[in-house]
Amino acid sequence: MGTISSKNQDSSSNGLRHAAGDGVLYVSLKMENPKIASDLIPHVFGSLPIIGSWDSSKALSMQRESASMWELSFIVPPNHETLDFKFLLKPKSSGEPCVEEEGPNRLLTGGSLEGDARNALFRTGGADEEALEYRVFIKADIVSPFDLAASWRAYQENLKPSTVRGIPDVSINSTPETEFEVGSLELDLEHYVVPAPASACSGAVYAANLTETPRYLRSGIFSKGDASSSSHGSSKGNVLSAEHVAPRKDIEVIVPDHSKVFSASGMVESKSVSTFSQLQKQDGQRGLFVDRGVGSPRLVKSASASAFPNDLKLDTEEKKAMPAAAGAVQAAAIADRMHGPKEDRKLAIVLVGLPARGKTFTAAKLTRYLRWLGHETKHFNVGKYRRLKHGTNQSADFFRADNPEGLEARNEVAALAMDDMLSWMQEGGQVGIFDATNSSKTRRNMLMKMAEGNCKIIFLETICNDVSIIERNIRLKIQQSPDYAEQPDFEAGLEDFKTRLANYEKAYEPVEEGSYIKMIDMASGQGGQIQVNNISGYLPGRIVFFLVNTHLTPRPILLTRHGESRDNVRGRIGGDAALSEAGEVYAKKLANFVEKRLKFEKTASIWTSTLQRTILTASPIVGFPKIQWRALEEINAGVCDGMSYEEIRKNMPEEYESRKKDKLRYRYPRGESYLDVIQRLEPVIIELERQRAPVVVISHQAVLRALYAYFADKPLIEIPHIEVPLHTIIEIQMGVTGVQEKRYKLMD
Numbered sequence: 001m002g003t004i005s006s007k008n009q010d011s012s013s014n015g016l017r018h019a020a021g022d023g024v025l026y027v028s029l030k031m032e033n034p035k036i037a038s039d040l041i042p043h044v045f046g047s048l049p050i051i052g053s054w055d056s057s058k059a060l061s062m063q064r065e066s067a068s069m070w071e072l073s074f075i076v077p078p079n080h081e082t083l084d085f086k087f088l089l090k091p092k093s094s095g096e097p098c099v100e101e102e103g104p105n106r107l108l109t110g111g112s113l114e115g116d117a118r119n120a121l122f123r124t125g126g127a128d129e130e131a132l133e134y135r136v137f138i139k140a141d142i143v144s145p146f147d148l149a150a151s152w153r154a155y156q157e158n159l160k161p162s163t164v165r166g167i168p169d170v171s172i173n174s175t176p177e178t179e180f181e182v183g184s185l186e187l188d189l190e191h192y193v194v195p196a197p198a199s200a201c202s203g204a205v206y207a208a209n210l211t212e213t214p215r216y217l218r219s220g221i222f223s224k225g226d227a228s229s230s231s232h233g234s235s236k237g238n239v240l241s242a243e244h245v246a247p248r249k250d251i252e253v254i255v256p257d258h259s260k261v262f263s264a265s266g267m268v269e270s271k272s273v274s275t276f277s278q279l280q281k282q283d284g285q286r287g288l289f290v291d292r293g294v295g296s297p298r299l300v301k302s303a304s305a306s307a308f309p310n311d312l313k314l315d316t317e318e319k320k321a322m323p324a325a326a327g328a329v330q331a332a333a334i335a336d337r338m339h340g341p342k343e344d345r346k347l348a349i350v351l352v353g354l355p356a357r358g359k360t361f362t363a364a365k366l367t368r369y370l371r372w373l374g375h376e377t378k379h380f381n382v383g384k385y386r387r388l389k390h391g392t393n394q395s396a397d398f399f400r401a402d403n404p405e406g407l408e409a410r411n412e413v414a415a416l417a418m419d420d421m422l423s424w425m426q427e428g429g430q431v432g433i434f435d436a437t438n439s440s441k442t443r444r445n446m447l448m449k450m451a452e453g454n455c456k457i458i459f460l461e462t463i464c465n466d467v468s469i470i471e472r473n474i475r476l477k478i479q480q481s482p483d484y485a486e487q488p489d490f491e492a493g494l495e496d497f498k499t500r501l502a503n504y505e506k507a508y509e510p511v512e513e514g515s516y517i518k519m520i521d522m523a524s525g526q527g528g529q530i531q532v533n534n535i536s537g538y539l540p541g542r543i544v545f546f547l548v549n550t551h552l553t554p555r556p557i558l559l560t561r562h563g564e565s566r567d568n569v570r571g572r573i574g575g576d577a578a579l580s581e582a583g584e585v586y587a588k589k590l591a592n593f594v595e596k597r598l599k600f601e602k603t604a605s606i607w608t609s610t611l612q613r614t615i616l617t618a619s620p621i622v623g624f625p626k627i628q629w630r631a632l633e634e635i636n637a638g639v640c641d642g643m644s645y646e647e648i649r650k651n652m653p654e655e656y657e658s659r660k661k662d663k664l665r666y667r668y669p670r671g672e673s674y675l676d677v678i679q680r681l682e683p684v685i686i687e688l689e690r691q692r693a694p695v696v697v698i699s700h701q702a703v704l705r706a707l708y709a710y711f712a713d714k715p716l717i718e719i720p721h722i723e724v725p726l727h728t729i730i731e732i733q734m735g736v737t738g739v740q741e742k743r744y745k746l747m748d
């Protein structure tokens with residue numbers, strides 16, 4: 001806080017009489033406006049030389065005490081002469097424009113304001129423009145000179161560097177000594193935007209499009225390298241969409257005879273559909289589709305392949321790519337494996353809910369979280385299967401419960417997706433997120449029968465009673481869903497979707513069976529409730545904990561490394577170095593950036609590690625609470641701490657080579673691996689998901705790679721190689737449409 005103390009001036013000269021022996025007055029002036037965020041900073045000017053002797057260019061700046069409160073405190077003797085002053089608004093780093101408050105001077109006598117503490121009104125535009133209004137508070141306490149001296153000493157001691165790191169443990173709103181001229185930024189932050197990498201967060205893409213592609217559509221499905229759904233779950237590389245797949249010459253097409261297949265393979269006919277799906281493997285053969293539906297997918301058996309796709313062994317590269325989770329997650333998985341029934345090791349989270357209840361966004365978030373923890377997880381969206389099989393022009397009638405063709409076609413693609421998921425589980429997949437309305441008991445029974453002996457099912461029902469949220473989701477659906485991509489008339493699309501929704505509502509049967517989690521009005525993150533039934537085990541418990549803490553309310557998360565450190569300059573890793581000169585300039589620019597970027601935010605918080613390079617980087621930021629996380633500490637290099645990579649290569653070649661070969665799993669002797677860092681960051685991720693206000697995370701290279709990978713849904717194997725340059729802010733926009741990113745490079 002800014003403090004003025006009346007210097008030992010001759011009282012006759014400045015009108016302040018020193019009351020011999022009396023206490024002194026600790027006066028605090030405050031101005032507040034929770035809404036206004038302008039570049040104009042509140043100042044005080046008035047009769048005393050220390051507040052400019054009515055020269056506005058020498059006015060004293062108030063300090064931001066919080067996002068909406070400005071404060072100036074000073075000490076005067078209780079019987080001081082009346083202090084004439086007024087409030088003033090002017091920019092931090094220039095004299096113009098300078099706006100004086102309306103009304104007469106304010107008079108402060110003996111620590112109290114004469115008359116009422118009227119609000120401060122400023123007319124920054126024309127006479128007809130609405131005035132800016134700040135509430136004014138005045139507080140004056142008599143403190144004895146001894147108390148004051150003692151409190152001043154205590155204040156100084158409190159902020160003396162902590163014995164461990166030489167940095168204040170608590171640094172809330174500490175005012176930086178130096179001016180910001182080196183940190184001044186362009187007014188328009190867009191000036192600093194740099195292109196995000198091609199593989200950046202893809203929030204702008206319709207979430208369902210990023211889910212699994214039906215197996216029958218993958219070209220070259222039997223070719224050796226075909227484990228094309230790369231281990232982190234999204235199918236990449238040689239997967240083609242339906243219209244591109246040319247029938248392969250060397251592939252024999254089998255559409256088995258219904259009667260024979262039924263009796264031979266012990267298949268179960270689901271009541272309401274004519275499609276059969278895979279069950280136990282019979283002598284090396286997998287259960288096949290018998291399909292009398294519309295345009296059934298042709299299951300193919302390659303003349304050259306030794307086995308069916310579901311027998312494909314993930315090749316060593318793929319298996320290697322997805323490491324087993326580490327730490328607590330690994331321990332629990334091993335425990336479950338040792339004791340749990342076989343099908344419990346595979347988990348299907350089956351979404352249930354009416355359209356426009358956030359199922360797909362919830363499924364995508366959960367998929368990201370589980371993958372990031374090292375669980376082989378995939379998101380299957382039945383809507384995508386339907387579109388690829390039947391096109392995107394189904395009208396609302398297709399979704400009527402009393403439309404047999406539509407019902408059959410919808411159950412057929414649901415069974416197809418479920419079958420793909422179970423096949424994938426047989427190849428090593430662990431958690432399948434099955435995303436569809438699954439709105440009838442019949443449909444859910446079909447899925448449970450298919451899962452029997454293969455995996456455990458937990459239903460995840462999303463219920464929303466907030467009409468405004470539903471309306472928002474419906475509009476997003478019409479804007480983004482391929483179902484309405486060819487519909488030029490938004491209102492017509494809206495009408496059709498609402499009819500589709502009504503068709504589902506007529507036949508909707510809430511979940512009452514099996515293991516289930518109900519999320520009721522959780523989207524906003526405020527209120528709402530979760531109901532669980534028959535949930536047990538480590539992983540289901542983690543899933544419930546994650547769902548309790550997440551919401552879909554948009555807010556930015558700003559990720560940045562600390563300013564360049566002296567060890568960065570010297571090429572030394574780890575350590576606890578202070579900032580280089582360039583790093584100090586970045587710290588000031590960052591403070592300026594945060595002030596501009598978050599000026600319309602009522603609250604936000606600044607998270608750092610406990611290493612001084614992050615705390616010093618955060619130091620110039622004022623107005624937001626700062627929190628030090630040990631979990632945000634840089635990867636522990638153990639015995640290599642403080643060394644350069646060259647020194648490690650020379651003195652510990654075997655360590656250097658091991659790390660180069662497998663940087664994800666490699667653990668420094670008496671140090672950490674990237675998997676260890678991921679494990680200790682899980683509470684940080686949960687808290688970031690829980691936050692509704694913006695967060696600025698100032699941390700380190702390895703840590704930010706891991707955090708960024710979570711939001712960008714990057715495969716674990718890529719994490720140690722993600723570019724996280726210095727002096728760059730990665731803004732993650734978390735919201736209903738998923739995760740989008742924007743990058744600002746404040747300096748080279």
Ligand SMILES: O=P(O)(O)OC[C@H]1O[C@@](CO)(OP(=O)(O)O)[C@@H](O)[C@@H]1O
Binds near residue numbers: 575700
């Ligand atoms: O995993 P690698 O690529 O070594 O990156 C981690 C290293 O990055 C560094 C910088 O070299 O982090 P930091 O951001 O804290 O400066 C080292 O302290 C840390 O050991």
